[in-house]
Amino acid sequence: MRQRVTKDLYAYWDGLRGARSAPDRSDINPAAIRHVLADTFIIEIDRECAFPIRLCGTRINALWLEDQKGRSFVDLWRASDQQAVAAAILTVIDGVSPIVAGVRARSPDAPEIDLELLLLPLRHFGKTHARVMGSLAPAYQTGWFGKLAANPLELNSLRVIADADRRSVTLSPPMRFRTPPGVARSAPKFVVYEGGKAP
16 A cells, blocks of 8 residues: 555444454544545445446545546546456455555556555444445546546556454555456456455
């Protein structure tokens, strides 16, 4: 984790869960994380693996110059990365394992932006496989941010956050996606990444 937003949101989530594998959606107090809300989102886990966005921060909306609430989280990504993103979300909820990823955003005729993605499992009314909270934080600002709509996001690397002893946080080796996988929205291929902990 490199970005302050990522570190702060993870620390808040980790504090809420206590001895549990994940906190409940109702535990989240927006006022406690007001300084990272602009870069924060919550997605719903659905049967179609579209993962609709239920809450979306203003800085994330600014990437596409419109509110992303209700949109499929998978559709924010280029076609060649959609299956990997869906598989990563399934890893988060099935393994109760947070994930951090390197992301790139581009806009036509404008400099690219590097961002850091964080995905964290949430329970919803005690139910697992229900929600994922995350953040998408830019490493730096460019002149076009909030003025031009970004192309679909590009997934550069992905790591599972492993903290089995709860005293330190380590990251698995980065997994990079160079060969475009086939996209299968209705039944994404499940990929198991080493690391993390079971509930």
